[in-house]
Amino acid sequence: MSRVRFRTPQSAAASLLIPLLAIAITALIGANGTPSFQDTVTTILCNLIIVIGLQVFVGNSGVYSFGQLGFATAGAYIAAFLTLPAAFVLLQTPGLPHFIADAHLGALPSTLIAAAISGLLAIVIGLPLMRTSTLAIPISTFAFLIVAYNIVANWDRVTGGSSGLVSIPTTTSVESAALWAGAAVILALAYKWSASGYRLQATREDEVAARSIGVGVMRERLIAFGISGVLCGVGGALAVHQSGVLSPVTFYFGATVTTMTMLVVGGARSVFGAVIGAIAISAVNELLRGIENGASLFGAISIGEAPGLAAIGLGLILLATMIAMPSGLSGGREAGELSWLQRLGLSAPAPPAESSGAVASKPAIDRPAKGALRAEGISLAFAGLRVLKGVDLALGPGEALGLIGPNGAGKTTLVNVLSGFQAPDLGTVSLNGADVTGYSPARLAHEGLGRTFQAALPFPDLSGLESVAVGAMGMGVSRRRAIAIAADVLDRLNLREQAILPAGALPPGSQRLLGIARALAIGPSHLLLDEPAAGLNEAECEQLVAILRDVLSDFGCGILLIEHDMSIVMPLCSRVQVLDDGMTIRIGTPQEVQADPAVVESYLGSSFLAAADA
């Protein structure tokens, strides 16, 4: 059995080595320059670390944070406090606690401590901020930046207030900044390619679908926010030890715009993008400053903020990028994923997973003895409109239950209640014997409830293999095991061929099957399928029936099938439950249900019956 991979070793190596090479070249050019040019390059590398920090959160979550520079501020001040000579401490920050004021650490320990505290601060701040909605995070993080600035600028006795700090030891060299930048690249890529990183990327691709496979959106965002805080703290600490001066505006609005420009121009979704964006924008920035000064091209630059013309230039570049090239110079790809590199033979795309021959006989993820999914007396009203009126439902293990009814009968709403996307007003839901009413979708997924949606809700930027593996990763299994599970599920669904393509590039039928594969990868005890055949052609429908039949026999999970097309319901379901106007009007075998006049009436209208009778 050949091993299935997300990417080839060449591709992974290229993704890692090319950014490192870019940093090494930058450092090499810098180290051989004049002292002021060395300062410039060191500053660029410090900014690069902050931009990578931004990428970890923004790139993987798809949510912009405007507050990360607040963590650079924290890292910078902490590093400064830990290294300021005693005489200057007394003069500038008399309110500092003694144990900090008396500490005179070297460059490395002070940077490490600054990084740790910045990361901790990011977790503490992130705990409330990540609870706010996706739309509100950009604004609440901005509010944090203002709050941080306000505190630092006014806490005179500790921070030196708005006039800031001077005479901080300058210990950061081109070499040390480059080493840290290299470490940042490795950390960011390791995170991106970890199970946690993939779970976060899934929330970026589709938040609802990610929750349905057990991804805790808030938790994953918080992890990335913390790592981002660490990296920004490192960048801030190194920067302050480069310039020797620090003020509250060093990492404020101007620096936020500059670093955001670097990230967006490079392409936020990849670490490679962050690196080339930081280097390219820094070079342009220097050029613009050179023009502005009219003289020496590479004067020492202040950190972050570019005044006047240079800032206008950066703003125009950012604007042009957003309009003409929103995914940035890298196209959001890692270096190893660049097609021209693959053409040169320096990298290679992942091969389609070869058939593993014998499919594993065991279901993807072991679960304890399975019971029923049971709903009792579910009632729900939206703004007074009663959508569900005391519905009962029972789905045993290994059973296929059809749920049919006219549009607006409440079928999808019932599935939303069962899967935790909607809390019922009244009634209880139990799964495998435990009361799970009011559980979140992610928690229900962990309890063994899988579902699909009326829309396919693919993860467009992830490959088919990655999309399905994320399902298993949502269950907390290791990355390697998740890939094995995904390959197995894809095999069963005959999706192997398509699995290396981005899910967004697949035809609708394949996307739909991929949605089912994704739900199967969590190893569900019960699977809720909301109109899986919608939009499929006849051949695809037949294939779907065959696949679902296999799922029933191989996985042994109960399937609730919402479907209008009786030709799909008939061969699969042993029982059919008919909903109309929020109530169950009939439960029986497919034949019984089809023969029931009340069912025919609700579907086709009484006039049809009258016409048929006449």
Add this chain to the structure above:
Amino acid sequence: MTALGQNLIDALALGSLYALIALGITLVYTVMGMMNFAHGEFIMLAAYALFVLADLPFGAAVGCALLAGIAIALIAERVAFRPVRNADLSAQLVTSLAVAAILQNVVTVAVDARAQSVETPAAISETTSIGSIMVPNLEFVTLGLTVIVLAGLGWLLYRTRTGLAMRAAAENFEMARLLGVRANRVIAIAFAISGALAAVVGVLIVLQTGQVSPTMGLTPVLVGFVAVVIGGFGRMFGAVVGGLLLGALSSLLGVYLPEGLAPFRDAIVFTFPVLILIFRPHGLLGGEIGKARV
């Protein structure tokens, strides 16, 4: 009692100013789903019109500021925001951030990075006494303008065809478009009104502080964002409530905070909305926006 009355009027005046900012941001948000960061720079540019046209009679300068606000909003919409109309909220926010950075630095280069003072009519800085309460005339102007603007907006939105089109676009932009609402026109009108509101705010800020600076729009736009968020994204009424709440909080904290904490007023003011969002992620009057669609 007197002090309390005084403080309440101050709070109401500041709240009104914040409500005007939040309204300008909400108007654009409702028709195109964009949180416009450059709104602060619209405010700033209108204020600079007063500085540049200091030789004109003040009334004429205010008129020009109004035109400047409308003009810059329309230009920004046409040049920068129309191309990203269909991008997601984050991308639009970054685009408007770019516009903000450009405008801010254009003014820095053209005038100066430092604040410039602007002469304002003397009558504005005087006070009028109502009973034992001394009310600065500026607060009357602010409150009066707010009432006029709210009434005007209400009339426009609920009594005119244009308003109907805008409300339809706010409910469901694509559907409104299919029904014949002209998208470009509705969005342009929203930007024009937003620019005019920004100009009103810019003038009021100049009257209050007597100066202009390139970064003067930063705090107002953040205040506006936060007010919009706590009011519930895209709700006109919510924006007004959010603005009033935030302004009142800021104003009252200014009076009642103990001396040691006074410098940290902004920190406290901006922490408060985050607390609201934790318990009500969709804002105080939040609707369906941002809720999971399943």
